[in-house]
Every structure is written in C-alpha cells, then in structure tokens.
Amino acid sequence: MRFLLLALGIFFFSEGNCSDSVSVFAILDLKKVASESLAGKDIEQQIEAANKEARKDLEDLEHTIKSMESSKKPDYDARKIEDMQLILYDMVRKKKYQISEAYRRAISILDGEMKKTIEKICAKAGIKLVVNSEAVIYMTKGCKNITNEVIQELNKVCKNVKVDLKELQESK
Numbered sequence: 001m002r003f004l005l006l007a008l009g010i011f012f013f014s015e016g017n018c019s020d021s022v023s024v025f026a027i028l029d030l031k032k033v034a035s036e037s038l039a040g041k042d043i044e045q046q047i048e049a050a051n052k053e054a055r056k057d058l059e060d061l062e063h064t065i066k067s068m069e070s071s072k073k074p075d076y077d078a079r080k081i082e083d084m085q086l087i088l089y090d091m092v093r094k095k096k097y098q099i100s101e102a103y104r105r106a107i108s109i110l111d112g113e114m115k116k117t118i119e120k121i122c123a124k125a126g127i128k129l130v131v132n133s134e135a136v137i138y139m140t141k142g143c144k145n146i147t148n149e150v151i152q153e154l155n156k157v158c159k160n161v162k163v164d165l166k167e168l169q170e171s172k
Contacts, residue, residue: 024128026144027136033114034107037151039158043106046163047099054095061088098165105161115157117150 034040063083118130130146 011133022154023128026122026125026127026130026146027133027139027152028118028145029133029147030114031134032147033150034110035155036109037114037158038114038155039161041111042160043110043163046106047103050099050102050163052077054099056073058092058095059086061091063096106161109161112160113161114150114154117153117157118146120151121146121153 035044040063061084065081065088067080068084070094122130125144126145127144129147133147
C-alpha cells in the first residue's frame with residue numbers, strides 16, 4: 001500500500017509540481033478536521049456527556065450492591081447480590097456498545113459531510129487527488145494542504161451532528 005502511495009505521489013509530484021496555483025495533489029489531516037471542526041467537537045462533547053451519565057448510573061448500581069454486601073442483615077441473600085452483579089456487568093456491556101455504536105454513526109455522518117466539502121474544494125481548485133497526511137512520507141513545502149480550508153467550509157455547512165443513543169436503546 002505504501003509503495004502505491006509513493007508511486008502516486010511521485011507521479012503527481014512530477015505532473016503538478018505541487019504548486020499552489022496548479023496543484024493536482026493535496027494533503028489533508030483527517031484527524032485534525034474531525035477534532036477541530038465544530039461538528040467534531042460537538043460529537044466529542046455529546047459522547048463525553050453520555051459516558052459521564054453512564055458512569056453515574058453504573059456507580060449508583062455498584063453502590064447499591066456494595067451496601068447489600070455490607071449490610072449483613074438477616075435477609076442477606078448472596079444469590080440476590082450475584083444477580084445484581086450480573087445486571088451490572090450486562091449494563092456496562094450494553095452501555096459501551098450503545099455509546100460506541102452511536103459514536104460510529106455520528107462519525108459516519110460527519111465523514112459524509114467532510115467528503116462533500118472536500119469534493120467542493122477540489123472541484124474549485126482543480127485538485128485531482130487528496131491524500132491523508134498520515135500516509136505522506138515526504139512533501140515539499142509548497143505542496144497544498146487543504147486541512148484548514150476543509151475545517152472552515154465544513155463549519156459553514158455542518159455545525160453539529162446528533163449522537164443518538166435513544167434510537168439504539170429502542171432497537172435493542
């Protein structure tokens with residue numbers, strides 16, 4: 001794969017010389033776009049809030065289990081505590097799945113908007129190939145980097161993406 005990217009890079013470097021005026025080749029830092037765009041930040045905030053809420057719910061149940069274990073009352077039932085621990089384990093597993101699936105769906109929406117934005121910028125600038133900056137081994141200083149331009153344009157068309165945990169809860 002790296003050899004293919006290197007060969008493509010050599011071809012496009014020799015064809016377009018990576019000048020800003022007639023660049024057919026550009027790079028893009030996808031991680032930076034995802035983390036610095038308004039929609040990317042919005043997704044991260046929603047995921048953080050969902051994780052915090054899930055942690056609180058799970059800690060409440062864990063506290064209930066611990067208080068049952070320490071009570072040592074006559075109605076102490078080891079089986080009941082084991083059942084509660086299984087419920088806790090199941091809740092943790094389900095919450096992790098729900099949050100990761102909601103995150104995946106939100107990122108997929110953001111990815112679609114990014115691609116539309118990139119296509120628009122490339123059409124306007126005559127760029128024929130965009131490579132993720134993580135795949136670049138060597139690049140001259142004059143080579144076009146469209147990362148900041150993509151972030152600015154993306155912020156105009158997509159300020160937020162809803163991370164929908166409820167949809168997942170209803171389908172399970």
